[in-house]
Structure formats: structure tokens, C-alpha cells
Amino acid sequence: MKIGIVCPYSWDVPGGVQQHIRDLAEALIDEGHEVSVISPADDDTPLPPYVVGAGRAVPVPYNGSVARLSFGFLSASRVRRWVKDGGFDVLHVHEPGIPSLSLLACWVADGPIVATVHTAIPRSRVLLVTFPVLRTGLEKINGRIAVSEAARTTLVEHIGGDAVVIPNGVATRRYRKAEPLPGWPGTGGAIGFLGRLDEPRKGLSVLLKAFEILAPQRPGLRLLVAGPSSDASEILDKVPAELRDRIALLGQVTEEDKVRVLHSVDVFCSPNTGGESFGIVTAEAMAAGLPVVASDIDAFRQLLRGGQAGELFAVGDAADLARAAGRLLDNRARRAELSAAALAAVAQYDWSVVARDVFSVYETVVLGSTQVKVAAANGEFP
Amino acid sequence: MITDIVIVVAAALFIGVYVSWRAGRIDRLHARVDMAQAALDVTLLRRGAVALELATSGLLDPATSLLLAEAVHGTRGGDRPRDLAESDLTRALRAAFSQPGFRSSLTGKEGADELLAEVEAAAHQVFLARKFYNDMVAVTRDARRRPLARVLRLSGKAKAPEFFEMDDSLIGENTTTSLGR
Numbered sequence: 111m112k113i114g115i116v117c118p119y120s121w122d123v124p125g126g127v128q129q130h131i132r133d134l135a136e137a138l139i140d141e142g143h144e145v146s147v148i149s150p151a152d153d154d155t156p157l158p159p160y161v162v163g164a165g166r167a168v169p170v171p172y173n174g175s176v177a178r179l180s181f182g183f184l185s186a187s188r189v190r191r192w193v194k195d196g197g198f199d200v201l202h203v204h205e206p207g208i209p210s211l212s213l214l215a216c217w218v219a220d221g222p223i224v225a226t227v228h229t230a231i232p233r234s235r236v237l238l239v240t241f242p243v244l245r246t247g248l249e250k251i252n253g254r255i256a257v258s259e260a261a262r263t264t265l266v267e268h269i270g271g272d273a274v275v276i277p278n279g280v281a282t283r284r285y286r287k288a289e290p291l292p293g294w295p296g297t298g299g300a301i302g303f304l305g306r307l308d309e310p311r312k313g314l315s316v317l318l319k320a321f322e323i324l325a326p327q328r329p330g331l332r333l334l335v336a337g338p339s340s341d342a343s344e345i346l347d348k349v350p351a352e353l354r355d356r357i358a359l360l361g362q363v364t365e366e367d368k369v370r371v372l373h374s375v376d377v378f379c380s381p382n383t384g385g386e387s388f389g390i391v392t393a394e395a396m397a398a399g400l401p402v403v404a405s406d407i408d409a410f411r412q413l414l415r416g417g418q419a420g421e422l423f424a425v426g427d428a429a430d431l432a433r434a435a436g437r438l439l440d441n442r443a444r445r446a447e448l449s450a451a452a453l454a455a456v457a458q459y460d461w462s463v464v465a466r467d468v469f470s471v472y473e474t475v476v477l478g479s480t481q482v483k484v485a486a487a488n489g490e491f492p
Numbered sequence: 493m494i495t496d497i498v499i500v501v502a503a504a505l506f507i508g509v510y511v512s513w514r515a516g517r518i519d520r521l522h523a524r525v526d527m528a529q530a531a532l533d534v535t536l537l538r539r540g541a542v543a544l545e546l547a548t549s550g551l552l553d554p555a556t557s558l559l560l561a562e563a564v565h566g567t568r569g570g571d572r573p574r575d576l577a578e579s580d581l582t583r584a585l586r587a588a589f590s591q592p593g594f595r596s597s598l599t600g601k602e603g604a605d606e607l608l609a610e611v612e613a614a615a616h617q618v619f620l621a622r623k624f625y626n627d628m629v630a631v632t633r634d635a636r637r638r639p640l641a642r643v644l645r646l647s648g649k650a651k652a653p654e655f656f657e658m659d660d661s662l663i664g665e666n667t668t669t670s671l672g673r
Binding site (some may be wrong): 168170171172173174179180181182183184185186208209210211213214216217244247 | 553554555556557562571579597
């Protein structure tokens, strides 16, 4: 199938939507489909072969902050040309509710169109129902996908019509192999944590308390903590002074280093006390083949198959966490067992599986439809 | 003796008249600030209204329309302070108007020229009204700061007027657009 995907945000800026599109496109290409992505991008940005640049995105105020978006007649005519030359069987637009390429694509194209909504945009309702201009574009969408239940609710309430929920996938093979950081994991054992340090719901304080329990009996045990925080020294202040040099705070790490961090520890800990709908970081750790100790919240229980693919501990209970982590640290065979189980469990969230779900939406909307064409009524500009 | 009394009375009278004149002046300045503020308010509202009309006119592509409409929406009471929200609208308008070929893409469409001219005029009025308002505020604040005014509290309970700072350079300064005035 020939698939055209529209990305609303600048390709050179890291972001969740861009990453989603990259992983989806690559998974679809692996399945043997022909994929072309159009995205705003600086002219000198190196782009993967399947991405077509739509010109530089313009920084504009949007929703109280500055966003880099592509809009206007020139962008519209670029999308139009791309649609015309592409001969796509289906057009997949992302975030059509923000003023950028996706909305323009809906406007200039006719034919099977699938839209994915990533985030809730509460204010858009006013606008979406107000504008005939917007409505003509949005009404052309044949299939709607929401990446979460929350996004689906917004979509249903604000645009109308229903949507299928297809969550983000995990690009598992990207996590499979990496060089550990120098000196890690060492021989005394290492526990890893990823996430915002000063966000209480990420639960770092629970892990630090558990480390206080574990550390005295295991003189070589270390803690590797990666993630942004407003004040890292404040985090360490809570830990007894003699343990501080056994905790490495890396701050915010790049996507690449994140994988290295995962391969630098023996056990990964997700001490979240709530607020997780899926647990992407935990899934990534599983994809790296790490034995996981996670708090017993809904998202993790599901991800770890009720404890078969990782240890669960009572939410917020440092002593229970210490017990569970201790068991793993002291038992190499159990770690290997959980590592294999984690890899098997996370496979169902791999992009190859998720892309197949997306593809079945494509198949549904192309039924009885022709190729994507340039709309006759709109988009005629010099 | 008599002449001394006359001089003292005359001096007291003179000082009284002078002080009351100063107080009256400060009062008048505050009133003029209020008027200038009302005028600024009207021009901002007018600019928002015309910008929204442009956004919903169907003349622009939907992305630019949505961008403008969101910006106008932001100026109508949101959590964002007014000066920032109005500056956002300026930047959104600037982004729309500074697209290469923006004007030529609209020529010949019915009502386009009038509407663009109206947006430009409204934006220019904001620029002028804000300038006048800030001038008034400067003069008033200066008058309030004088020692006599401070010691005798000539401005009474009236609050010191605040300057209104925002990005209103839709036209010209930061961009080389066809919008130059």
C-alpha cells in the first residue's frame, strides 16, 4: 500500500509526535509498504529517505507558548504537490486540530484520510465548530485514531464521531543493544531509575528509602538515576551522607544515552505511585531485557503480566521494594528468567504489532474508495 | 501690622490656590489617563474583531485561520495576562501577513483588499492609542512624583497608572513585509 503520512511539527525538533511518526513509518516500511512522510524541517536538516521536507516551520505564539508550525499558502501548495505526486492509497494526518501541515493536508486532499489525535486540545472545540473553513477539512477524515483513552474522549466530545484507541508502540529493537556507561554496572550490583526526579508521582523518594535499606548489607550496590530536576542536590540531601557517593545522578540524558543507562544496571526500578497510563519508560527497560521491579499500579500490573514478567511491590512501600529488589540482586538465575519474560511480554507492544493495528484502520477506510487526490474545490493557489 | 496680616493672608491664599491648582491638575491627568485607556481598549477590541473576521472569512488557508482565531481567543480573558495575549495576537498577525506572496495570493478575491486594509488600520490604531496612553501615563506619574504632590498626597486615593507594554509592531519594524506603513 502507498501511504502518505503528515507530520505537523518540525522534524528537527525532538518530540513525541515526531518520534511516533518515525517509528510508525519505519515499522510500515519493514512490512513492505511504501511510505512517504511530509514534515516541516529546516532546509539543512538531514532527513531519512522517506521524509519530504515542507520547508522551515515558523515560530508562532500558540496556546500561550511558542510553537514551530507550517501554515499558509506556500505550505498548502507544497502539501498539494506532494499529494498529487504521491499517488497515495491512504493519507494519515497527525494532530489535525493544530494549525499546521496536517490541517492543510485535510484541506487540499480528497480520498481516504486517517487522523491520529495525540493530545487533548481543550480550546479547539470553539474553533472547530465555528469555522466552515476547518470543518470542510476535518469532515473528510474517514478514520480516527486516538493514542490514549483521554485523547479519544476529547476527540469524541469536541469533533464528534468515534475513534479507535491505538496506543504508542515501543521501538523495542532500538533498546535491545547498547554499550554500558564506563564503569557500569560493576560487580556489586546496580539499580536504575529513569524519570523526573522532583515529580513525586515518579516515586524516586521511595526508591531512595529502599536503597538506604539495601545498601548497608551490599557494600558494592550502586544507584544510577537519570532524569531532569530543578535541583539535584536537594534530592541527595535526603540520603545519608555515607551513601551519597554510591548514587550517580546523570540529569537529563539523550535518547541514545537513555538506552546506555538501561544497559548499565542489573535491575530497573519503576517506583511510580500513580499517574501512569501505560508506563513507556518501564516498557523500554523491558525491551532492553532488564529485570524490572515496579510498584503495583494498574499500568505496571498489566505491562508485567501480573508479576510474571517482573516483580511487583506494594505502592509507596520502600521496605517491600527493598525486599523485591534484594531478591533479584542476589539471584542471577531469577534475573535471567525475568529478563526473558520481560522481552517476551513487551513484544506485544512493539511497533510492528501496533503498526499492524494502524494498518487495519487503513484497510477499512480504503474499502470502496479511490486513491488520494487533490481536492477540486480547495487548494488552488499560485 | 495690618500689612503683615495682608501679606500672610495673601500668601496663604496664594499657596492654597496653587496647591488646589496642582491637585486639580493631577486629577485631570488621571481622568485623561482613563480616557486614553478606554481608547486603547477600544482599539484592541477592534483589532481582535477584525482579525477574527479575517480568520473566519474563508480567504485564508485553514491553518492560518486557526492560528489567528486561537490568538484572538487568547485575548478574550484567558489565564494569560492581557499584554502577553495581545502581543501574541500581534505576532500571529505578523506571521500571517509576512508569508511570501500573502497579498498576491489574495488579490482578486472578493472583499480581500478591504479586509486586509481594515486589519492594517486597526493594528495601526492600536499602535497609536498605546503610544498616547503611555505618554499620558508618563506625564501623570511624573506629576505624582513631585515632592509637593507626594508630601500633600495630592493624588488622593487614585492609584498610579501603569504603562501598557506590548509588541504592536505588526507593521514594519521587525519584518520586511508588504505591510509597511
